[in-house]
Amino acid sequence: MARIGIVGSQGRMGAALAQAIEAAGHEHSGGVDRDEGDVTELAGRSDALVDFSAPAALQATLDACKAAGIPVLIGTTGLEDEHHAAIDEAAKAIPVLQTGNTSLGVTMLAHLVNEAASRLGDDWDIEIVEMHHRMKVDAPSGTAKLLGEAAAKGRGIDLAANTESGRDGITGKRADGAIGFAALRGGTVAGEHTVYFAGSEERIALTHLAENRMIFARGAVKGASWLLDKDAGRYTMPQVLGL
Ligand SMILES: NC(=O)C1=CN([C@@H]2O[C@H](COP(=O)(O)OP(=O)(O)OC[C@H]3O[C@@H](n4cnc5c(N)ncnc54)[C@H](OP(=O)(O)O)[C@@H]3O)[C@@H](O)[C@H]2O)C=CC1
Numbered sequence: 001m002a003r004i005g006i007v008g009s010q011g012r013m014g015a016a017l018a019q020a021i022e023a024a025g026h027e028h029s030g031g032v033d034r035d036e037g038d039v040t041e042l043a044g045r046s047d048a049l050v051d052f053s054a055p056a057a058l059q060a061t062l063d064a065c066k067a068a069g070i071p072v073l074i075g076t077t078g079l080e081d082e083h084h085a086a087i088d089e090a091a092k093a094i095p096v097l098q099t100g101n102t103s104l105g106v107t108m109l110a111h112l113v114n115e116a117a118s119r120l121g122d123d124w125d126i127e128i129v130e131m132h133h134r135m136k137v138d139a140p141s142g143t144a145k146l147l148g149e150a151a152a153k154g155r156g157i158d159l160a161a162n163t164e165s166g167r168d169g170i171t172g173k174r175a176d177g178a179i180g181f182a183a184l185r186g187g188t189v190a191g192e193h194t195v196y197f198a199g200s201e202e203r204i205a206l207t208h209l210a211e212n213r214m215i216f217a218r219g220a221v222k223g224a225s226w227l228l229d230k231d232a233g234r235y236t237m238p239q240v241l242g243l
């Protein structure tokens with residue numbers, strides 16, 4: 001049994017996480033939100049924190065976990081290079097797992113995407129389409145980026161240098177070797193991702209459909225408890241799930 005605290009506790013994921021922590025037999029040690037609660041104090045009475053909030057919360061979460069000497073799982077998306085640098089720095093002192101998606105299904109999908117990208121020739125165009133609920137604030141989703149990284153790794157290319165996103169107007173033809181992203185927003189969709197491999201006169205579509213947020217919450221709790229006995233370092237969901 002571990003004491004697990006939540007950053008972003010009043011949010012959609014916060015509610016699912018509270019349920020998943022209890023269901024896994026752990027103790028929910030409390031939560032903080034933008035203007036409520038003290039993350040340093042929460043870390044001091046927890047064995048691990050999970051952060052599903054906003055990029056602006058990240059540094060305070062990392063600092064609090066470092067001060068308390070406890071691991072942290074970061075599920076927040078919309079992270080920029082500076083946030084990843086802060087995570088790398090914290091991972092010198094404590095175990096940290098950051099991922100755009102904590103579900104078993106997406107972790108497996110990323111594996112399949114990597115495999116397909118490495119085996120299909122680069123005349124197979126890769127496009128990633130995602131749909132989320134109307135309240136989502138970042139695009140493309142963290143999962144779409146994670147899948148893009150898996151595809152780029154399989155292809156042996158740099159994702160940032162080969163991204164095509166937000167096409168609009170006279171865009172010109174698709175760049176050779178590009179990985180394209182398109183984001184749809186509407187309703188209450190928990191999360192849908194399709195990676196297309198579009199070849200000449202044939203097409204492969206690899207899809208993951210999240211039916212509700214508990215899949216993310218269960219994966220996050222599994223990840224946080226897996227981190228408890230780990231040395232300082234940066235870890236991944238495939239390591240947690242043994243994929
Ligand atoms: N990795 C994964 O598997 C998944 C990741 N996510 C990601 O998790 C994040 C949260 O998603 P969701 O729960 O839907 O979002 P919500 O908007 O429902 O919840 C966000 C919560 O974070 C709090 N918050 C915002 N800013 C801060 C801050 N600076 N310090 C502390 N708390 C803060 C908000 O508090 P307040 O209301 O007071 O502003 C709110 O309670 C998003 O980035 C989302 O993309 C979501 C699902 C799965």
Ligand SMILES: O=C(O)C1=N[C@H](C(=O)O)C[C@H](O)C1
Nearest residue numbers: 077100136141142143190191
């Ligand atoms: O904001 C969400 O809801 C989700 N965010 C994550 C993302 O950006 O990929 C994961 C999941 O798709 C739900």
